[in-house]
Amino acid sequence: MSKSIVITRAQYRGARKAVSEGILRAGQSLSTMVGREIGMGTPAIKVVPVRDVPGLAGGPETTVAAAYLGISGDISAHMILCFDLRSAHKLVGYLLEKAPGDPESLEFDFMSRSALSEVGNVTCSSLLNALSDHTGLAIRPSIPVLVVDMAGAILSAALAELGPVGDEAMVIETVFGQEGEAVNGHLFLLPSPEALATIINHLGARAKCPIESSR
Amino acid sequence: MSDRIVSIGLGEFSVSVDPETTLVAYGLGSCIGLTLYDPEVGAGGMAHVVLPERPSNSADDGGAKYADTAVDRLAAELERSGGKRGRMVVKMAGGAQLLALPLNGHHWDIGERNINAVRKSLARCGLVLATHDVGGAHGRTLRLHIHDGRVVVSTIGRGEKIL
Numbered sequence: 001m002s003k004s005i006v007i008t009r010a011q012y013r014g015a016r017k018a019v020s021e022g023i024l025r026a027g028q029s030l031s032t033m034v035g036r037e038i039g040m041g042t043p044a045i046k047v048v049p050v051r052d053v054p055g056l057a058g059g060p061e062t063t064v065a066a067a068y069l070g071i072s073g074d075i076s077a078h079m080i081l082c083f084d085l086r087s088a089h090k091l092v093g094y095l096l097e098k099a100p101g102d103p104e105s106l107e108f109d110f111m112s113r114s115a116l117s118e119v120g121n122v123t124c125s126s127l128l129n130a131l132s133d134h135t136g137l138a139i140r141p142s143i144p145v146l147v148v149d150m151a152g153a154i155l156s157a158a159l160a161e162l163g164p165v166g167d168e169a170m171v172i173e174t175v176f177g178q179e180g181e182a183v184n185g186h187l188f189l190l191p192s193p194e195a196l197a198t199i200i201n202h203l204g205a206r207a208k209c210p211i212e213s214s215r
Numbered sequence: 216m217s218d219r220i221v222s223i224g225l226g227e228f229s230v231s232v233d234p235e236t237t238l239v240a241y242g243l244g245s246c247i248g249l250t251l252y253d254p255e256v257g258a259g260g261m262a263h264v265v266l267p268e269r270p271s272n273s274a275d276d277g278g279a280k281y282a283d284t285a286v287d288r289l290a291a292e293l294e295r296s297g298g299k300r301g302r303m304v305v306k307m308a309g310g311a312q313l314l315a316l317p318l319n320g321h322h323w324d325i326g327e328r329n330i331n332a333v334r335k336s337l338a339r340c341g342l343v344l345a346t347h348d349v350g351g352a353h354g355r356t357l358r359l360h361i362h363d364g365r366v367v368v369s370t371i372g373r374g375e376k377i378l
Contacts (some may be wrong), residue, residue: 051224060242061356063371068314078314106372118372147313152242153354156225157313160245160265160325 007200012045014134014203019043022130023174026123026187030176033122034094037212038183041175050169053155057082057186060152064088065108067120067144068158071128074137075195078158079128081120082151083176083185088116091183095119106148113146120144127172135202155188162192170196223248223263226280230260230292234362241356245308245326247282247333247349248357250306251289251342252364259361260298262289264309264318266325267332276296282332282341287340306366307333307343308357326350346378 007015020043027040052058065088071077083091086103095115101107108116121144132139143215149153159169169190176185191199218234223229225246229238238261240248252259262279269281279285290300310330330349337344348355348368358367366378 051327054225054242070314145314148371149313150242150244150354150356153244154242154313155244156242156246156265157244157311157325159225161314163266183332 005116007047009201011200015045015200016043018131018134018203019045019127019172021134021162022127023187025130026126027176029122030119030125032117034091036094040175043172043174043187046171046173047168048171050159053159053169053171053190054152056171056188057151057155058084058171060150060155062151063106064151064154065116065146065148066151067117067124067146068153068154069120069144070142070161072142075139075191075198076162077191077195078161078191079120079124079141080154080158080188080190081123081185082154082188083116083183085148087176087183087185088148091119092116097147108146108148117144117146120146127187127189131199135199137198137202158188158190162190170207195203223261225263226265226278228260228262228279228285228289228292230258230289230296231361232256232258232296236361238292238359238361239356241354243310243355243357244311244313244322245329247307247309247329248332248355249286249289250357250359250366251274251293251303252306252359252366253293253302254304254364255299255302256297257361257364258293258296258298259359259364260289260293260296261357261359262286264329264333274340282329282336286333286342290340290342291366300341303342303345304364305337306346307344308348308355308366308368308378311351311355312352313352313354348376348378 023043064082067081069079092112164180172189240263249262264287264378268283310326312326369375
């Protein structure tokens with residue numbers, strides 16, 4: 001069997017701090033971009049069995065519009081920001097200042113696709129910048145690619161791209177918008193097993209420094 | 216009929232002889248859903264293959280994660296339920312490329328490599344592929360109905376078809 005992922009308390013605190021800050025920044029950037037407040041849920045850092053990952057965005061067959069970014073530099077990872085169809089059409093409406101499209105429609109025109117890609121870009125960059133600030137690691141996102149398909153197909157393809165798959169994956173997950181609100185999304189950071197070890201080691205070092213533990 | 220759903224997750228495989236069971240692999244992207252069915256005994260199995268080959272340094276047994284070991288495992292399991300390789304109807308779906316993005320300068324088309332690896336494994340195991348729905352850039356859900364061996368592929372926006 002593969003090794004389980006083990007994190008010390010200090011490393012977990014470090015990870016939470018970096019991720020919470022990143023999500024906060026992402027929410028601010030996104031709110032500024034769409035011109036209205038987009039609530040962000042408290043991010044969860046989860047170590048989950050790989051088989052459960054495809055179901056984490058509302059079920060493996062849920063149709064989502066997902067902005068996908070590959071991450072290179074000191075770590076290799078994937079980031080996926082996905083919205084259910086209704087939310088995606090609403091977001092496009094806000095961004096392009098037009099009435100939202102048919103919430104069931106799978107069609108997104110060129111402008112809508114670029115708008116959603118840009119949402120992915122801004123949101124993911126905010127989180128990555130925070131992660132970079134807290135770890136000192138060089139983290140470079142690719143340009144975003146927009147995919148409209150089954151959530152499970154997108155998430156499992158991203159996992160497979162990371163190479164040899166262990167039994168567990170670390171997922172940083174946050175939900176956009178509160179219940180009943182306009183926009184429901186999920187943000188995933190899927191690091192490769194080596195990237196995960198790199199992030200954890202660097203966070204551990206930073207988390208022990210006095211400035212950070214004084215908060 | 217067919218109302219007991221057994222979900223086959225990433226890297227898993229399962230065999231059933233229960234006519235009320237449907238084996239399902241939800242949301243196949245670059246992964247392959249492989250089905251084997253022996254109509255004589257009404258037994259069928261499904262594997263959810265994730266990657267082409269098991270790394271030589273891998274400590275885990277892999278289940279059905281890797282194409283190079285999954286096919287033989289699934290066939291052997293079906294034989295334990297009375298199946299015979301010569302009678303097995305073999306179908307596969309998946310192997311799409313959803314995320315076309317270069318990472319670290321090079322890109323692996325995992326979907327394509329999975330398709331080829333499964334084909335190779337099938338040949339090695341003496342199994343003949345009857346029909347398939349592979350490649351492209353879209354996700355698929357694959358169902359195998361044990362009571363009649365029907366294999367159905369569903370997609371988002373591209374409808375459903377019987378393989």
